[in-house]
Amino acid sequence: xxxxxxxxxxxxxxxxxxxxxxxxxxxxxxxxxxxxxxxxxxxxxxxxxxxxxxxxxxxxxxxxxxxxxxxxxxxxxxxxxxxxxxxxxxxxxxxxxxxxxxxxxxxxxxxxx
Amino acid sequence: xxxxxxxxxxxxxxxxxxxxxxxxxxxxxxxxxxxxxxxxxxxxxxxxxxxxxxxxxxxxxxxxxxxxxxxxxxxxxxxxxxxxxxxxxxxxxxxxxxxxxxxxxxxxxxxxxxx
Numbered sequence: 001x002x003x004x005x006x007x008x009x010x011x012x013x014x015x016x017x018x019x020x021x022x023x024x025x026x027x028x029x030x031x032x033x034x035x036x037x038x039x040x041x042x043x044x045x046x047x048x049x050x051x052x053x054x055x056x057x058x059x060x061x062x063x064x065x066x067x068x069x070x071x072x073x074x075x076x077x078x079x080x081x082x083x084x085x086x087x088x089x090x091x092x093x094x095x096x097x098x099x100x101x102x103x104x105x106x107x108x109x110x111x112x113x
Numbered sequence: 114x115x116x117x118x119x120x121x122x123x124x125x126x127x128x129x130x131x132x133x134x135x136x137x138x139x140x141x142x143x144x145x146x147x148x149x150x151x152x153x154x155x156x157x158x159x160x161x162x163x164x165x166x167x168x169x170x171x172x173x174x175x176x177x178x179x180x181x182x183x184x185x186x187x188x189x190x191x192x193x194x195x196x197x198x199x200x201x202x203x204x205x206x207x208x209x210x211x212x213x214x215x216x217x218x219x220x221x222x223x224x225x226x227x228x
Contacts, residue, residue, distance in 0.1 A: 032214040043117070043204055043219035044156070051214055089155065093214070100172070101146075101217060103156040 002027040004092050006104025013080050014112050021107045023090035024072040030094030033073045034101070035064060038087045047088075048075070080111045115139070117220035119205050125226045128197060134190045134223045138207030145188050146206040146217060147180060156204065162188060163211040192225075200227045 003026040013019050025033075031052040036044035050057045050064045050073065057064050063076040077084055090104040118137040126132055138145050147159040158172045162182045173179070177195075182188040192199055202224050206217040 034216055036219075041221070043119075043206075043221040046216050046218065049216055100158045100161065100169070101156075102158075105155040 001100075002030060002092050002094065002102040004090060004102045004104045006090050006107060008107060009105065010108045010110075012110045012112060015080060015082060017080055019075075019077045019080055019084070019109055019111075021075045021088055021090070021109070022072060023074070023092075023104050024070075025092040025102075026071065027092070027094055028068075028071065030071075030092040032093045033064070033066060034091050035062075035075050036089045036091065038089065038106075040086075044089055077109075080109075082111050082113050085109055085111045117205055117207050117218055119203075119220035119223050121223055122221065123224045123226075125228065126195060127228050129194055131191065131193045132195055132225065134192075134203050134225070136188045136190070136205030136207075136220060138186065138188070138205070139218060142207035142209055142218075143185060144208045144211035144215070144217075145182060146208075147188070147190050148204040148206065149174075150202045150204055150222070152201070159190070161211060195225075195227045197227045200225055 006023045034049035037047045038044045048062050048064050050066050061078045066073040087106045087108050089106050091101040093101050120135045146161040148156040150156050160180050164185050165182050177193045180190045202222040204222040206219045208215040208217045
């Protein structure tokens with residue numbers, strides 16, 4: 001099956017700085033990579049996703065990049081704000097993994113005002 | 114419309130009791146997924162449904178766990194003879210259909226505590 005690794009496990013940044021979270025995956029057949037934000041006591045919320053036919057996608061302050069050759073993808077948050085503080089999860093899914101999302105172990109992001 | 118709804122939001126029960134968790138997916142979503150999240154951990158896949166059918170039950174941790182879905186909508190996850198290691202947040206998600214590039218949308222989960 002797929003194996004997704006996520007780094008770092010914790011990340012602290014000053015408000016206004018950028019934050020980058022990286023994930024690697026093992027199955028070259030994976031073709032869909034969503035990112036989720038989870039606040040305390042809430043379920044994961046989809047914030048951005050990317051499919052394997054593009055290398056980068058941007059939505060306001062959030063961007064995701066995908067390197068299929070190296071099998072890694074990254075979440076970039078610019079101009080961070082205190083409300084960005086949460087746990088972020090990456091996931092991978094592909095034809096060989098059925099319909100099961102394989103999640104990374106999460107990154108706890110703290111934005112310091 | 115409304116998002117994924119799960120009930121109860123919290124459940125505290127004694128070891129050995131049976132519990133039933135409920136998930137109401139987004140209207141029109143044919144695929145439904147159950148995950149388990151232990152404290153400070155990632156998400157562990159349990160089972161998914163396409164319509165009322167569960168093609169892959171291999172993620173269920175033991176035979177004490179079962180799930181069903183009727184009418185292509187509401188699903189229940191049942192845990193029999195609960196153990197303390199069953200304590201976790203149980204998350205449900207739904208998607209339009211069970212194909213690999215469809216986003217899954219999560220509910221807020223049921224926090225299960227076994228005393």
